[in-house]
Amino acid sequence: MNHLRTFTLLAALTALFVGIGYLIGGPVGMGIALVVVGGLNLISYWNADKIVLKMYRAQPVDEQHPNAVVRAYVADVVQMARDADLPRPVIAIIPNDQPNAFATGRNPAHAAVCATTGLLDMLNRDEIRGVMAHELAHVKNRDTLTMTVTATVAGAIAALANFAMFFGGSDHRERPGGLIGTLALMILAPLAAALVQMAISRSREYEADRVGAAIAGDPLALAAALQKIDASARQIVNPVAERNPASGQLFIINPLAGRGTDNLFSTHPATRNRVEALMGLSRQPATGPVAALESPEPDVSVRPDRLSDRGPWG
Template identity: 45%
Template sequence: MGNTLKTTVLLAGLTALVLVIGDRLGGPQGLLFAGLFAVVMNFGSYWFSDRIALAIHGARPLPYEQAPWLHDMVARLASRAGMPKPKVYILPTAAPNAFATGRNPSHAAIAVTAGLMELLDRRELEGVLAHELGHVRNRDTLIGTVAATLAGIISYAAQMLFWFGGSMLSRGDNDERGGLGSAFANLGLLLVAPIAATLLQLAVSRSREYGADQTGAELAGDPDALANALLKLERSAEAIPYDKAPATSHLFIVNPLHRGGVMALFSTHPPIPERVRRLRELGARLGARTGGRGGWEYAY
């Protein structure tokens, strides 16, 4: 409930930024245009985001005959989650990672990289797949798309204003204040708005990752396996970064554009050590309830 409330507030903040920019640039007409534009963009994202994301990364369907055990694993986890089995895709890259996409559980897909299948053992891989199914069940794929779309609209509006700037920046308000003061106010808004939009989008993404970690750990019944997988993936992201389509980096289970230092503040993902800490604590609680046996009940 806390994550749901936080996400709702953050998405409302992004929407408000879109409307404020529209109002500052065009008054009532700009406000109306901004609202309609946001609706149209989100409608398109809702219906086509899965195809776009998969096509951008060159994902192709993974035939059942090529990895029957992987398909069976996804089917079993989907059954536990009470939803249809998503389509399974593979990305032809050595960088180990995975993401989920689709507007709802009935139209979902999970994509894994070739590097992921080579790096992780099957227990860890099940934890990663469960995490991605957690995103689908929690409707994070839709939320992430809406957040990215709204943030994109704000950034695009700022870019257009700077390209076609002057007259718009000096547009007076409906009252008599107008002039230079109004121009500086508009300029300040358009400098700050893209940064604020980015930070709000990052907050949505980070909040959703924690939720998917918990949901995935509960689906697989083995939080420690997911924690181990995250540690391996973090080290691999440093060694083999994946910089194709940076705008989609928030979709992946770990940030494919590994950045350290100050840039970590602008990461679409929460810190791996914190995610691992929470999973270890969850694993300890599950272990206590199962008499120390753990929750992973399948041997391969």
């Protein structure tokens, strides 16, 4: 199902890209766009994770890091990956004040999980575990290929539409479709790409919350972390994400919230709904594989002080 979903999304994004090429240059433009998007799909499959990691200046870390908090972060990710029967991912930190995290990679054998320095500074250890378990859940569910490839191609669609709008010539009649084609370039193409991203992201986040809560063994730690991250992300701007908004779907909380991104185009479900779902999980008796992953005595109460604890990074 995941492979089918990825193929369907790539087909939709490819059609959008080729359609924009036609509106810009007719049949010739469509042919060029088809060649370009074909190459982009190949690059995205094999190298999109490396592009994203480089874009955010992610720094791989290991157990030998001089900072005790980073060593604990690495140890927890390694232990949870082992418990979830996953290969050890690349573990990285991103120098960014906004608390956030994401996972990337075309499959579990080529996965990377990243946390910002802001996340390590703000959350306590249990909450960091909850967040990184969520990211490992994306790896286990094989969401990372879909997330990374659609982010790359959707970003290219938005860039091509902007190029066509500003440099496509002043005479709209020269373009196929005339004025209607121009309006489609300006509005419909970026909107359609955003809707494709939105369609894949919301259900994916709920499922990653559920599986991540099982991996970490503490749904309430993830719930508390989501509330903290959401509140801070609205105040702290992530400059790299603002310059590359298509990559926003990779993060556990929308990194564009710092500038009040319209909820209509949010790739993430409302944090309140996610927290309520996690609270419901904490009240359910664990069975089967979930029980094996959960800690023997999970915390079943949300303490007011839990929402104000600072992590040990600072």
